Amino acid sequence: MYDILLINPINHYGLSSNPLGMQIIHSICEKNGYKVKLLDLALEHKKEGYFFTKEIFTWIENKIKLYPSKYYGISIMNGTFIWGLEIAKIIKKLDYKKIVFVGGPQATALKEKIFDITTNIDYCLLYEGETTVLKFLNMIEDEKAQLPYNVIKRDEMDYTCQLTSENINEIPPLDYKDYYNVRIVDVEVGRGCPYSCYYCSAKSLVGHNIRYKKIEKILSESQELYDNMCAETRKYINFNHDNFLSSRKVFKEFINKKLGGKYGFPYGCEGRIDAIDDEIIDDLYKSNCVYLFVGLETGSERMQEISKKRLHLNDIKSKIKKITDKGIFFESNFIIGFPEETLEDLYQTIRLVAELSWISFNVRISYSFMSPEPGSEVFHNVNLDECVMVKDDHIYSELKSVGFDVDNMPVLYFNHLYTIQNLNYDVLYKMCFYIFSNVI
Ligand code: B12
Numbered sequence: 191m192y193d194i195l196l197i198n199p200i201n202h203y204g205l206s207s208n209p210l211g212m213q214i215i216h217s218i219c220e221k222n223g224y225k226v227k228l229l230d231l232a233l234e235h236k237k238e239g240y241f242f243t244k245e246i247f248t249w250i251e252n253k254i255k256l257y258p259s260k261y262y263g264i265s266i267m268n269g270t271f272i273w274g275l276e277i278a279k280i281i282k283k284l285d286y287k288k289i290v291f292v293g294g295p296q297a298t299a300l301k302e303k304i305f306d307i308t309t310n311i312d313y314c315l316l317y318e319g320e321t322t323v324l325k326f327l328n329m330i331e332d333e334k335a336q337l338p339y340n341v342i343k344r345d346e347m348d349y350t351c352q353l354t355s356e357n358i359n360e361i362p363p364l365d366y367k368d369y370y371n372v373r374i375v376d377v378e379v380g381r382g383c384p385y386s387c388y389y390c391s392a393k394s395l396v397g398h399n400i401r402y403k404k405i406e407k408i409l410s411e412s413q414e415l416y417d418n419m420c421a422e423t424r425k426y427i428n429f430n431h432d433n434f435l436s437s438r439k440v441f442k443e444f445i446n447k448k449l450g451g452k453y454g455f456p457y458g459c460e461g462r463i464d465a466i467d468d469e470i471i472d473d474l475y476k477s478n479c480v481y482l483f484v485g486l487e488t489g490s491e492r493m494q495e496i497s498k499k500r501l502h503l504n505d506i507k508s509k510i511k512k513i514t515d516k517g518i519f520f521e522s523n524f525i526i527g528f529p530e531e532t533l534e535d536l537y538q539t540i541r542l543v544a545e546l547s548w549i550s551f552n553v554r555i556s557y558s559f560m561s562p563e564p565g566s567e568v569f570h571n572v573n574l575d576e577c578v579m580v581k582d583d584h585i586y587s588e589l590k591s592v593g594f595d596v597d598n599m600p601v602l603y604f605n606h607l608y609t610i611q612n613l614n615y616d617v618l619y620k621m622c623f624y625i626f627s628n629v630i
C-alpha cells in the first residue's frame with residue numbers, strides 16, 4: 191500500500207515530455223518519508239500504442255488498481271484536464287472515501303472553479319507545489335482543520351492564496367530512470383518570465399520573478415542524465431525554462447562553464463528572438479545547442495504591439511538563417527485569430543510563415559488558434575459563450591472516439607479546442623486552413 195499515488199494523465203500530444211512537476215513532487219514527498227508511486231499514464235499510453243478507443247477508461251482503471259494508496263494526487267494542464275477529471279471519477283468509483291487532490295498549471299488557473307465542474311476532487315493545490323504539498327499532507331495526516339496557504343477544499347470556499355517563488359536549488363535529485371529510453375528528456379533550468387504577452391498565463395502561474403538553477407547543477411544533472419540515456423535513441427536534453435536566454439549574464443556563465451568542463455551533451459532551449467544576436471548564435475553553436483524554440487506568434491507589427499509580445503520583425507529572417515546555417519534546428523509557433531486581428535494582419539503572418547519555411551529544412555513552423563487561456567489577460571476580456579469549437583482537429587476526433595460528448599462540452603473542459611471569435615473575419619473559414627497548411 192502506498193501513501194500517495196501521483197498520476198500524470200494521458201494527453202493528446204504524442205511527443206509529450208517527462209512530467210517534471212510530478213517528478214519533483216515525487217522526490218520531495220519521498221525525501222519526507224512518504225511511500226510514493228508516480229504513475230505516468232502519458233508514458234504508458236505512448237508505449238502501449240497511443241490508442242483512443244472506448245476501452246481507454248478500463249485501461250486507466252486497471253493501471254490505478256495496481257497501486258492502492260491512501261491519497262491520490264493528479265497533475266493537470268489545460269490539455270490534460272478532461273483526463274484528470276475522468277481519473278478522479280475512476281478513483282472515487284473504486285472507493286469514494288479516498289482523498290483526491292490536484293495540482294499543476296490548470297489547478298492554479300481555475301482555482302475554486304474546479305469544484306463547479308466536478309465533485310470527485312477533494313482538494314486543489316495552487317501555484318508551485320514543493321512546500322504546499324508537504325503542508326497539505328501534514329494537515330491531512332494530523333487532521334488539522336486549518337487549510338494551509340494555496341490549498342482549497344471542496345465545499346469550503348474560504349481560502350488564502352499567493353504567488354510562490356520556491357528555491358529551485360533545494361529540490362532533491364529527480365528520478366529519471368523511466369525516461370532513459372526517450373529521445374528527448376526535459377531538465378528544469380529555471381522558472382519565471384519577465385514579459386506580459388496578453389495571451390499567455392505565465393505571469394499568473396509563476397510570476398515575473400525570473401530564476402535560474404545554479405549553472406553547475408544544470409550542467410551536472412544534464413550530463414549525468416544524458417550519459418544514462420540509451421545511446422542508440424537519445425537525441426538531446428531539453429532545457430525547461432520559458433525564457434532561458436533572457437539573462438545574458440546567466441547565459442554567458444552557462445557557456446563559459448559548459449565549454450570549460452566535461453559537458454559535451456547536446457541541448458535544446460527556448461528564448462525570445464530579440465535576445466538573440468550573432469554572439470549568442472555563436473555561443474549556442476559552440477556549446478552544442480541543437481534545437482531552439484522561439485515563439486514569434488504573428489507576422490503583423492500591429493498585432494505584436496497589441497498582444498504585448500512586442501517583437502520587431504525586421505531582422506528575424508537573417509537571424510533564423512544564421513541559426514540554421516549553424517545546423518541548429520529552429521522551431522516557432524504562430525497564433526491565428528487574435529480578437530483584434532484583421533485579414534491584413536493574418537496575411538502578414540501567412541507571408542512571414544512562407545518566407546521562414548523556405549529558409550532551411552531545419553525550420554519547423556507550427557500554428558495554434560487563439561484560445562481563451564485561463565490566467566491570461568485575454569481570458570479575462572472574453573465571453574466564453576462566444577468562443578467557437580475547432581472541430582478540424584485531431585483532439586476533437588480523439589475525444590469523440592473515446593465517447594466524450596464533445597459537441598456539448600463547456601469551454602473550460604478543454605479550452606484548446608476552442609478559439610475566440612474574431613469580428614473582422616471568420617477564423618474557421620476553410621481557406622485559412624488551406625492557405626496555412628499549404629504554406630507550411
Ligand atoms: C514542457 C511543456 C509542455 C510539454 C508537455 C508537458 C508535460 N509533461 O505534460 C508539451 C510540449 C507536450 C506541452 C504541450 C502543451 N502546453 Co505546455 N508547457 C510546458 C512547459 C514549458 C513546462 C512544463 C514543466 O515541466 N514545467 C516545470 C515544472 C516544474 O512546473 P509544473 O509542471 O508547473 O509543476 C509545478 C506546479 O505546477 C506543481 N504541480 C504540478 N503538478 C502537480 C500535481 C500535484 C498533485 C501537485 C500537488 C502539484 C503539482 O508543482 C510543480 C513544482 O512546483 C510549461 C511552461 C512552464 N514553464 O511551466 C508549458 C505549459 C504547461 N503549457 C501550456 C500549454 C498552453 C500547452 C499546450 C496547450 C500548447 C498548445 N497550444 O498546444 C499543450 C497542451 C499539453 C497538455 N497535455 O496539456 C501552458 C498550460 C496552461 C494551463 N492552464 O494548463 C503552460 C503553463 C505554458 C503557459 N504559460 O501558457 N507543454
Ligand code: SF4
Pocket residue numbers: 383384385386387390391392393432433462485499
Ligand atoms: S509568451 Fe513567452 S515571453 Fe510572453 S509572457 Fe509567455 S513565456 Fe513570457
